[in-house]
Amino acid sequence: MWADTLIKLRGGGMRSNVAGTDQRKSPVLRRGTPEGHVLITFESVTKRYPGGTVAVDSLDLEVPGGQTMVLVGPSGCGKTTTLRMINRLIEPTSGRILLDGQDIMQSNPSTLRRGIGYVIQQSGLFPHRTIEDNIGTVPLLIGWGKGRARARARELMELVGLDESLASRYPYQLSGGQQQRVGVARALAADPPVLLMDEPFSAVDPIVRASLQDELLRLQAELHKTVVLVTHDVEEAIKVGDQVAIFRPGGKIAQLDTPERLLAAPADSYVENFLGFDRGIRRLSFLAASGLSLDDRSVVGEDTSASMAADTARQAGDDWVLVTDGGHQPRGWAAVSDLEVLPSGSRAGQARLEPYGHTFDVRTDSLRAALDATVLSPTGQAVGVDDDGQVVGVTSYELLRDAIHTVEDAEPAAASETAS
Amino acid sequence: MRFFSFAWNWIKQPQQWHGSEGIPVRILEQLYYTGLSLIIAALIAIPLGILIGHTGRGAVLVVNIANAWRAIPTLALLVLLTIWLGFSVLAWLTPLVVLGIPPILVNVYEGVAGVDPELRDAARGMGMTPWQQVRKVEVPVAMPLIVLGLRTGAIFVVATATIAAYIGLGGLGRYIIDGLAVNNYGEVAGGALFVVLLALAVQALFVGVRRAVVPKGLRQQGRTS
Amino acid sequence: MDWSAVPGLTWESAYLGIVPALIGLVVSLPLGIACARWRWLYGPVLSATSVLYALPSLALFIVLIPYTGLTDTTVIIPLTLFSLCVLVPAVVDGMRSVPDPVRQAATAMGFGTLRRLVQVELPVAVPIVIAGLRVAMVSSISLASVGQLIGVSSLGYLIVDGYQRDFPTEIYVGGGLLIALALVCDLLLVLLRRALTPWRPRRARREVPEVLIGQPAPAFPRGAA
Numbered sequence: 004m005w006a007d008t009l010i011k012l013r014g015g016g017m018r019s020n021v022a023g024t025d026q027r028k029s030p031v032l033r034r035g036t037p038e039g040h041v042l043i044t045f046e047s048v049t050k051r052y053p054g055g056t057v058a059v060d061s062l063d064l065e066v067p068g069g070q071t072m073v074l075v076g077p078s079g080c081g082k083t084t085t086l087r088m089i090n091r092l093i094e095p096t097s098g099r100i101l102l103d104g105q106d107i108m109q110s111n112p113s114t115l116r117r118g119i120g121y122v123i124q125q126s127g128l129f130p131h132r133t134i135e136d137n138i139g140t141v142p143l144l145i146g147w148g149k150g151r152a153r154a155r156a157r158e159l160m161e162l163v164g165l166d167e168s169l170a171s172r173y174p175y176q177l178s179g180g181q182q183q184r185v186g187v188a189r190a191l192a193a194d195p196p197v198l199l200m201d202e203p204f205s206a207v208d209p210i211v212r213a214s215l216q217d218e219l220l221r222l223q224a225e226l227h228k229t230v231v232l233v234t235h236d237v238e239e240a241i242k243v244g245d246q247v248a249i250f251r252p253g254g255k256i257a258q259l260d261t262p263e264r265l266l267a268a269p270a271d272s273y274v275e276n277f278l279g280f281d282r283g284i285r286r287l288s289f290l291a292a293s294g295l296s297l298d299d300r301s302v303v304g305e306d307t308s309a310s311m312a313a314d315t316a317r318q319a320g321d322d323w324v325l326v327t328d329g330g331h332q333p334r335g336w337a338a339v340s341d342l343e344v345l346p347s348g349s350r351a352g353q354a355r356l357e358p359y360g361h362t363f364d365v366r367t368d369s370l371r372a373a374l375d376a377t378v379l380s381p382t383g384q385a386v387g388v389d390d391d392g393q394v395v396g397v398t399s400y401e402l403l404r405d406a407i408h409t410v411e412d413a414e415p416a417a418a419s420e421t422a423s
Numbered sequence: 424m425r426f427f428s429f430a431w432n433w434i435k436q437p438q439q440w441h442g443s444e445g446i447p448v449r450i451l452e453q454l455y456y457t458g459l460s461l462i463i464a465a466l467i468a469i470p471l472g473i474l475i476g477h478t479g480r481g482a483v484l485v486v487n488i489a490n491a492w493r494a495i496p497t498l499a500l501l502v503l504l505t506i507w508l509g510f511s512v513l514a515w516l517t518p519l520v521v522l523g524i525p526p527i528l529v530n531v532y533e534g535v536a537g538v539d540p541e542l543r544d545a546a547r548g549m550g551m552t553p554w555q556q557v558r559k560v561e562v563p564v565a566m567p568l569i570v571l572g573l574r575t576g577a578i579f580v581v582a583t584a585t586i587a588a589y590i591g592l593g594g595l596g597r598y599i600i601d602g603l604a605v606n607n608y609g610e611v612a613g614g615a616l617f618v619v620l621l622a623l624a625v626q627a628l629f630v631g632v633r634r635a636v637v638p639k640g641l642r643q644q645g646r647t648s
Numbered sequence: 649m650d651w652s653a654v655p656g657l658t659w660e661s662a663y664l665g666i667v668p669a670l671i672g673l674v675v676s677l678p679l680g681i682a683c684a685r686w687r688w689l690y691g692p693v694l695s696a697t698s699v700l701y702a703l704p705s706l707a708l709f710i711v712l713i714p715y716t717g718l719t720d721t722t723v724i725i726p727l728t729l730f731s732l733c734v735l736v737p738a739v740v741d742g743m744r745s746v747p748d749p750v751r752q753a754a755t756a757m758g759f760g761t762l763r764r765l766v767q768v769e770l771p772v773a774v775p776i777v778i779a780g781l782r783v784a785m786v787s788s789i790s791l792a793s794v795g796q797l798i799g800v801s802s803l804g805y806l807i808v809d810g811y812q813r814d815f816p817t818e819i820y821v822g823g824g825l826l827i828a829l830a831l832v833c834d835l836l837l838v839l840l841r842r843a844l845t846p847w848r849p850r851r852a853r854r855e856v857p858e859v860l861i862g863q864p865a866p867a868f869p870r871g872a873a
Contacts, residue, residue, distance in 0.1 A: 090756055117758035127753030131771045131847045141757050173847040189757075199756075425714035493786045494830035496793050498804055499823030502811040506819070582704035586794060590811075599710060603798065608713070615710035619703050626702045 042068035042197065042229045043089060048098030050084050050254070058084040059254035061098070067246065068196075069227040071219075075240040076250030076257075076277075082233045084254070086199055089231065090119045102197070117145055120190030120198040120228075124206045126182045128174040134185055135160070135170040141193040152192075159188040164218060180211035184218070191228075200232040204239065216243055237278055241266070241285070249274055263289035287371035287407070292363055295373060295406045297387050297396025301325060305334060305352025312351040313342040323382045325359065326351050331393040333359045333386045362386045365395050370406060373398055430616040433609030444597075446617065453594035453621060456584045460516060461577055464523030468576075469569065472528045476535025476565070477557055485532045492525035497583050505590040515587045522583050523576040530572025534565030566637045574629035581622050595621065649818050654806070658825055661802040665789030666833065668724050672731030672784055673777075679732075680739025681765065693736060701733035705791045709798050723795035730791070731784035738780020742773025775848065778841040785837065786830045793826055803829070 043066035050059040059081040066072045074082040087093040088100060091112045100107050107115055128137050136143075138159055139152030147155070157167060163184040174182055183203060190198055204212045220243060223230065234240055240247045241262040248259040251273060258270040266286035269275040275282070301321045303312045305328055316324045316339045323336045335356025342354050361376040365387040376385035377398055384397045433439065439446050475481040500518040508514045538561050546560045562569070588596025598614025601607075683690040708726035716722045746769045754764045796804030806822025809815070 092752070092756060113758040113760050115758075116756055119756075121753065121756035123749055123753060123756075125747070125749040127747070127749035127751075129750060129754070129768060129772075130747075131768075131845070133847075144758060175847070175849050186753075426711050429714065490782075490834075493783060494790055494827050494834075496790050496804075496807070496823050496826045498793055498796070499807045499819055499826065502807055503816065503819055503823070506811065506814065506816055578702045581702075582706070585704045585706050586797070589797060596706070599706060600797070611710055611713075615707040618707040619711070622702050622704060622707070623699070626699065 040068055041065045042103055043231070044099075044101040045085070045088075046099040046101070048085075048088065048095045048100060050081070050088065050093060051096045057254055059088070059095075062254065062256065064248065064256065064259070066229060066231060068229050070245040071223055071230040071232060071243055072246045072248065073240040073244030074231065074233045074248050074250060075235065075237055075244075077252060078235065080250040080252045081254030082248075082250045083201055085250075086201055086231055086233045089197070089199055090116050090121060117141055117193065118195050118197070120193075120195045122183075122186050122190045122198070122200040122203045124202045126174075126186035128182055128185055128189070130174050133171050133173060134165075134177070137174070137185060138189045138192050140189060145193060155192055156188070159192055160185075162191070162222070163188045179207045180215065183207060183211075183215055187218075187222075191222075191226075196229055198228045198230045200230065202234055203232070205234070205236070212239075219243055249277055284371065284374070287374060288369045290370040290407070290410055292365055292368045292370055292373045292387065294409065295365070295370065295387070295398055296402050297365065297398060298402065299394075299396040302327060302394055302397065303351050304331075305329070305350060307351045309342045309345045309349040309351050309354060310347065312337070313339050316342075323357075323384065324351065325384075325386060325394065325397055326354070326356060327394050328352075333362065333388070333394050335359050336382045336384075357381045359386050362388045362392075364388060364390070366390065370403065374403055377403060426612055427616075429609045430612035433607075433613040434616070439613070446613075449593065449595050449597060450617065450621065453581075453584060453596075453618075456515070456519065456587070456592065456594055457577065457580050457625070460519035460523055460580045460584070461573070463516070464520045464576055464580070465527055465573060467520070468524045468527035468572075469531050472531025472572075473535050473557060473562065476532045476537075477553065477561060479536065482532070482536065485529060488525050489529045492522075495522065497522065497586055498589070501583075501587055501590050510591045514590065515584075515592045519580050519583050519587065523580045526575035526579060527572040530568045530575065531565065534568030534572070535561050537568070538564045563638055567633065570629065570633045570636060573632075574626065577625050577629065578622070581618075581625060585618050649815070649821070654821070654825070657801065657803045657805055657822075658829065661789060661792055661804075661826060661829055662833075664720060664723055664727070664792035664795065664800070664802050665785060665829070668727035668788045668792075669731050669735075669781060669785040671724070671728045672735045673781060675728070676732055676735035676739050680736045681743060683736065684740045684743035690740060697729075697733040697736055700729045705730070705794050706797060709795060709800075713798065718799045720800060722798065723792055723800045727788045727791055731788060734784045734787070735777075735780050738777050739773070742776035742780075743769055745776055746772045771844075774844050775841055778837055778844075782834050782837045785833050789830045789833065790826060793822075 043064075045062045045064040048059060048062045048064075049057065051057050062081075062085060064085070074085060076082050084093055088095050089102070089107070091107060094108075102115075128134075129140070132140075135153050135156040138156035139147075139149075142152040142155055143149065153170075157170060160167060160170065165181060165184050165188065169177065169181070174185070177185065183206075186203070190200075204215045207215065216239060219230075222228075223243075232240075232243065237249075244262055246259065247262050247265055249257045249265070251257045257277075258265060258274045263286065265274070265278065266282050266289070269278055269282075298319075300319045301316050301323065302325045303315065305326050312324050312326075316322070322339055324339060324342065326334045326337050328334050334352065335358055337351060337354040337356055342351065345354060358381065360380045363372045363376045363385060366389065373385055373387070377383065377400060379385075384399050386397055387395045389395050434446070442448075472485075475485055497518065500521065501515070504514045504517055535557075542560060542564065543556065546556045551559065584592065584594055585596035585599070588594060588600040595614050595618045598610050599618070602610030602612075602614060679693065683693055703726075705726055708729075709722055712722045712725060716725070750768065750772070751764070754768045759768065792802050793804030793807065796802060796808050803822045803826050806818045806825075810818030810820075810822065
């Protein structure tokens with residue numbers, strides 16, 4: 004489930020207040036807390052074309068270092084233009100762009116670009132060079148020896164998940180997904196602090212796209228590059244972005260915020276429409292399941308006597324009992340009515356068991372995962388487990404509802420930044 | 424300019440303009456050889472090109488011809504035919520036609536074969552018979568290349584006709600060959616000058632033909648690719 | 649038949665055929681790159697080369713005689729000009745065959761214009777440029793034999809001599825060697841292309857209809873379609 008993957012992957016390296024808090028309150032994972040300084044600044048940047056078209060309109064934007072900023076919007080909204088002004092592929096008509104405090108117009112364009120990684124939709128791999136020479140392009144450009152560049156290329160191939168045997172192949176021999184990975188490796192080769200990505204995953208099929216997005220998240224967790232990524236797919240933006248800027252047609256930002264706050268409190272109807280429906284449920288991805296209260300009264304070991312199990316359940320008012328094995332791993336659900344008709348002296352584990360379905364990890368999964376597991380469960384209850392797979396407790400719709408409302412009560416209407 | 428002064432000195436001689444060996448006669452002869460050869464070459468190459476382009480069969484042949492025909496040594500062809508057949512119409516006509524066919528064939532083929540497959544589909548879908556498809560869709564769309572083929576063919580035919588004077592043909596090449604034989608550079612230069620002018624005129628003619636014949640909507644087509 | 653002269657004549661033919669093609673390439677590279685870069689330039693250049701291409705080789709040889717005499721140069725210059733008609737478009741098409749994402753990626757990685765040209769664009773353009781070079785070379789080899797008529801020796805000598813002495817064998821030898829020479833050069837260029845482009849899939853998609861390389865431009869080329 005992508006939601007599981009999302010939370011699990013984003014768990015590493017993020018500052019979240021999960022550990023050690025009161026489990027009855029669902030804290031919001033603090034994704035997107037600016038760490039470090041602002042690396043790229045747009046000051047009133049405008050791009051006007053000779054025909055009169057204004058692609059970017061007096062844009063002010065701060066890109067925090069070490070995070071992924073996603074620029075998203077419909078076609079023609081100026082997001083790609085904005086991206087390409089950072090490495091001066093497009094020159095602004097007016098305004099300033101600062102990279103690490105320096106006006107980019109002061110630097111020689113070629114020098115500037117060698118310090119910025121750039122990944123595009125069709126990868127743009129040099130057809131006439133091998134994969135490892137493609138990856139080593141910038142290192143060679145800045146003066147590394149061939150041997151060193153190739154060694155670096157192999158390191159990066161491993162990093163992006165490409166088999167070493169592909170090193171001496173040519174681009175035409177690789178699949179689209181593989182080519183894109185090479186493109187990313189190439190952009191990272193000289194270890195630039197900034198990585199620009201222009202619809203990098205749009206040209207591949209959805210399955211490959213999902214795995215590439217996961218790859219990006221994994222890389223970011225390891226490398227903490229400053230990434231600016233352009234996409235037209237709002238789902239992608241929410242999945243990979245630490246900060247998301249939603250553009251309006253005409254080159255202005257409608258809202259700039261963390262994905263979670265966007266979903267919680269869109270600034271206006273344009274943003275709301277752009278985010279699409281299902282906003283409420285999607286937002287649950289950002290809420291930790293750790294805040295859920297879990298019920299462990301109806302969880303019994305398989306060796307417990309069936310009649311005792313049935314009694315416990317009756318007292319709790321439950322119709323089902325979760326039977327666990329010796330290692331406290333879930334085995335299945337036993338109906339209380341079944342337990343009661345078993346011959347006396349039977350163990351709970353001897354009853355007919357319904358499959359327990361999906362579990363969710365109480366430490367790393369989101370409320371959305373817990374909700375989904377609950378919906379899919381044959382008994383309307385989902386099993387929460389810990390890192391080792393041992394049962395912690397079970398949810399129910401009521402418990403979920405409580406957790407969701409707790410969050411909403413605890414948060415004032417989010418005052419999100421809306422860059423105008 | 425030395426070339427022009429030589430040529431001019433010879434051209435301005437009034438006797439060059441009279442008689443059966445005068446300049447006007449030679450020009451007409453040249454036009455006759457060129458025109459006849461080109462028409463025959465076109466009559467062979469255009470239908471053949473359309474057929475191969477439309478059906479796709481025999482395309483390999485065209486590609487090979489396209490690559491190979493430039494290697495044919497014109498002079499050898501002319502000379503051999505003269506030896507085999509004596510100096511006759513066939514001796515000069517055959518090489519001219521043979522050298523005129525490939526450019527026309529290749530361009531017509533490419534023009535017809537290169538018609539957008541979707542266009543072809545639409546024509547078939549509308550219920551056109553193959554002949555109708557060819558006449559109403561493929562040929563008009565291929566027109567720019569067909570004209571280009573004729574124009575290229577003309578270049579080669581004019582050039583070959585000039586050289587054919589060596590085996591005894593009339594026309595403007597006559598001045599060149601005869602002049603060279605007696606070391607009269609004026610005559611040689613005069614002949615060459617008219618050949619150049621004729622070649623340019625033929626090209627201009629085809630520019631006009633293109634204008635007249637190519638449907639307006641296709642005028643934008645530039646060079647291949 | 650004097651066989652001892654044949655190697656020398658073959659060498660002459662090779663020289664007169666290959667040199668114009670190579671000089672043409674040297675001229676066409678900067679010219680073609682400029683035309684690819686500044687599109688407005690391409691139209692006029694193409695028209696100019698087309699006009700030259702239309703002129704019969706014999707006539708051009710003669711025009712040059714007062715200036716360069718009856719030397720190799722007289723033959724080489726016109727053949728070089730002819731080759732431009734093939735090679736400039738080949739260079740332009742070759743440059744255009746570089747996919748835009750590749751160019752963009754190169755710029756974005758910090759390649760300066762010159763470096764990008766040399767390390768990225770030209771290598772990718774090689775297949776198409778070599779295709780043009782093949783046509784240019786084969787044509788030159790064949791046309792150079794016409795130079796025999798103004799006394800510039802090559803394998804054409806065997807043809808002319810064979811004709812004058814009514815000795816067909818000599819003509820066969822001359823013509824045959826010319827064709828063989830052209831084929832050998834063509835083959836060598838194909839091998840060169842294979843060696844230079846290990847990165848191309850064996851069955852490369854045809855980007856430019858190779859059959860059409862070497863045609864003069866349509867009357868008013870409007871750049872890329």
